[in-house]
Each structure stands twice: as C-alpha cells, then as structure tokens.
Amino acid sequence: MTDAQRILLVDDDPTFTRVLARGLARRGFEVECCNDALLAEDTCARWQPTHILLDLNMPDASGLLILPRLLAACPSARLVVLTGYSSIATAVEATKAGATNYLCKPSSLDEVLAAFGEQPTPGSVDIPADPISVDRLEWEHIQRVLHDNDGNISATARALGMHRRTLQRKLQKRPVKR
Structure with missing residues (x-):
C-alpha cells in the first residue's frame, strides 16, 4: 500500500468509527471521519480520499442519498457501504449508484479491506456454520x-x-x- 491511501469513514456511531479508524491507521491508511452526511460531502470534495466507507442509516440524510454525490465529488474513490440495516433492495440500489461493495455490520477490519479489493475474494470470509436466523x-x-x-x-x-x-x-x- 502506498502512502497516498486515504479513507473517509462516514458513520454516525462515534465509538465504532474511532475503533475502525485506529485499525485502518495501523494498516497504513490516512483516515478522516465524519459523523454526518453533509459534512462528509464537504470533506470528500476537500480531502479527495481514495476509499470511502459509508453507513446508510444517518440522522441527517440517507447514505443512499449522498452516495452519488460523494462519488461525484471524488470519482476515483472506491466506495463500500457498511450498514447494520442491510437488505437486498438497498444492496442493489447502492451497487447501481456506484458502490464497489456492500457489507453488513458487524464486519471485521479484514472484511472491510477485502471489500475494497479489485478482485472479489469469495473464499476469504469464513461463513459461520450456524448463521443467524x-x-x-x-x-x-x-x-x-x-x-x-x-x-x-x-x-x-x-x-x-x-x-x-x-x-x-x-x-x-x-x-x-x-
């Protein structure tokens, strides 16, 4: 990974964001955090991240609403949606809007980084033997x-x-x- 790897974390949960930011910084990313959607748009245009991790359920605007605006502000960025409120409909909508990948919370740091990868890595994530019903x-x-x-x-x-x-x-x- 080069020094130019920048990730913008857009999530309204400050504890989750802080823990994830610390893990990403240890992996060599420069990290910028935003806890609301409107600030994320300004930060994206100003800071020009290479990666964007976006939560869908935000208090001021839906992540699906700002997703195209983030990609318009920084078209070369890879955007992954990470949400606790996952559904097939939102996954399809996010992908159509330009998201690279769609993950459900909770996800490990390795799963988040794999989601940004150029090639899908189907065998890299262990599927639990007893998935949640x-x-x-x-x-x-x-x-x-x-x-x-x-x-x-x-x-x-x-x-x-x-x-x-x-x-x-x-x-x-x-x-x-x-």
Whole structure:
C-alpha cells in the first residue's frame, strides 16, 4: 500500500468509527471521519480520499442519498457501504449508484479491506456454520428501532411500517434463538 491511501469513514456511531479508524491507521491508511452526511460531502470534495466507507442509516440524510454525490465529488474513490440495516433492495440500489461493495455490520477490519479489493475474494470470509436466523434478525432489528424511539411503541410501529398491535404481539414473545 502506498502512502497516498486515504479513507473517509462516514458513520454516525462515534465509538465504532474511532475503533475502525485506529485499525485502518495501523494498516497504513490516512483516515478522516465524519459523523454526518453533509459534512462528509464537504470533506470528500476537500480531502479527495481514495476509499470511502459509508453507513446508510444517518440522522441527517440517507447514505443512499449522498452516495452519488460523494462519488461525484471524488470519482476515483472506491466506495463500500457498511450498514447494520442491510437488505437486498438497498444492496442493489447502492451497487447501481456506484458502490464497489456492500457489507453488513458487524464486519471485521479484514472484511472491510477485502471489500475494497479489485478482485472479489469469495473464499476469504469464513461463513459461520450456524448463521443467524431471519426471525432473530427481525427480533434484533425491532429491538434496535424500539431503542432508537426511546421505547415508544407507536413511533416504532410507524418506523417499521407495521400496525401497533402487531408490534406489541411480537414484543410479548421471547427472543428468537439464533
């Protein structure tokens, strides 16, 4: 890796960003962090990174909204989307908008770096023998959205696009096993 490897981290989680930035710096990257989408656009145009790691769920603007603007500001940069709210629809949309790759959180530093690689490395990531179930993913997503809405059932139901009583029934059940 040359000295000119610069990575822009765009994520609203300061702890995650700080840990990832430290790991990338140890691997030889110059790292710049932005915790909101609008600042990321300005930083990208000014700093001209070679790599961009973008979260989709940002408080001020969706990562999908700013993805094309980041690539327009720095067309030679390789952009990888890293999100905790992954879906096939957002993966397709991000790829169509110019993302090099799409990763789901949590991802290791090695997985992030492999996602930036020129050639896909299908054998480099170990697939767990017992992957997390779809029901468990739904349960964890509901819990995260509920937490983000400070326990407000009605606001959570609106955010999830489901009826409030349906959400209440799902919350009365025990967590689904992995």
